[in-house]
Amino acid sequence: MNPARTAFRALLPVLERGVSALDRSASAFLQPRRARGKLLLQPYVGWGTPGRVEVSGRVLLPRTMRPPQTGDPRLRNVRNALRRLFSREVGGIGVTGTLDGVPARAVSDSDGYFTLVFTLPEPLGAGWHEAALSLDGREGTTTARVQVVSQARFGIISDLDDTVIQSDVTSVPRMLLTVLTGNARTRSPFPGVSALYRALTHSEHERNPIFYVSSSPWNFFDLLLSFLSYRHIPLGPLFLRNWGVDLLAGHGGYKHEVIERLLTRFPDLPFVLIGDSGEKDPEIYAEVVRRHPQRILGVYIRDVTEAHRDTGVMTLRDEVRHTGIDLVLAADSLNAAGHAMSLGLITPDGYRGVLESVTRSA
Incomplete structure (x- = not known):
């Protein structure tokens, strides 16, 4: 193995501990302030079987970006890419979801991620479904698309x-x-x-x-x-x-x-x-x-x-x-x-x- 790669891999645990410590320190100061403001609930594409479905997502501070156009200047695209990369995540926020009448709840972690797990008493049909998600104590719902896999050839x-x-x-x-x-x-x-x-x-x-x-x-x-x-x-x-x-x-x-x-x-x-x-x-x-x-x-x-x-x-x-x-x-x-x-x-x-x-x- 390349010596530089070997050294980097050996250094990773130290870097991870350092990043985790910085995250904890930053979270203690930033998260309570962020949680008081307007929040963005970003669901990802859910997936699962007829009896068990996962829907993940993230809680973030909103970012201002208009829908993309083919004629957008490159500088605007660069600014939007940097806004995405330097997202401001919010931890400790309760997220509740409902899928086919079945509820699930999770709390966002320090990076803003959450995963809702739905256990369905009545199996869902194969194909696409929608789950309604909301933030605890906030108005409004967000829809997440869910792919359920049952009978398929491959x-x-x-x-x-x-x-x-x-x-x-x-x-x-x-x-x-x-x-x-x-x-x-x-x-x-x-x-x-x-x-x-x-x-x-x-x-x-x-x-x-x-x-x-x-x-x-x-x-x-x-x-x-x-x-x-x-x-x-x-x-x-x-x-x-x-x-x-x-x-x-x-x-x-x-x-x-x-x-x-x-x-x-x-x-x-x-x-x-x-x-x-x-x-x-x-x-x-x-x-x-x-x-x-x-x-x-x-x-x-x-x-x-x-x-x-x-x-x-x-x-x-x-x-x-x-x-x-x-x-x-x-x-x-x-x-x-x-x-x-x-x-x-x-x-x-x-x-x-x-x-x-x-x-x-x-």
Whole structure:
């Protein structure tokens, strides 16, 4: 392992303790003041089974940002990105939710996060539902969308950065320029990705659920959600990361944890894994296949790197093939769609939709 990386990992516990101490000191002074003002309740996309659903979110001080437009100046996008990154969270706030008449309650932590857990006496039907959320002692409610998974042919677990949305994560300067100066309407998806994901999620008789796992911080949740909606990419729960020391510690363990959680929550559901070659998706997904060969139908890796990286991915592809699973290094969405059609994961009509989308973008 790289000596610098080894030293950084050894330093992480010290940094985490220092950050925690600073958080406690700041919270003791700031939180009571913030709690007295106007608050923003930001729910994330809920998910679960017919009998158990989780809805997470965050309590923040409001920030002033108008809806994004394609013609917004870059400077405005930079200011909005910084407002998101330097959010002012509020802890110790009670949050109450109701889903299908069933209540749940939680209290926001020092970073403003909360998770409501609903245990349903009467099972919910598969598909989308809405939960009503409110802050204790405050007027008004906020609606959270909830994806309930029951009968489905398979699920999809997808990365976002450089898999769905062009982010240039292999180059830090380009990535920062892209992330900071763009907005939900100017950020670009890869050609054909919307048509491919619609083909994967829409089977003949049911909707296959999709879950997005990204190393982006939760601070960008609203931007990513707006991006998916604007680009007509199927909605699904987003699993992002807390902004801070844990964001610098690498995302391999984090992604493993989320995927294992989904596999455990939906024990009868096989999955398709989609990522890119820019970071560690091939290694992470290959390990998931080794642990759960009967649960994975296929792995699609978007090729966004140079030839030397492709060699390593091809080695992983050969290892994964021993389990009977294909790991496809896909040059574009059409390449992935062709393989998915050969497995029966999408229909010929779905493939034609991807072909038309990629052709229009050429």
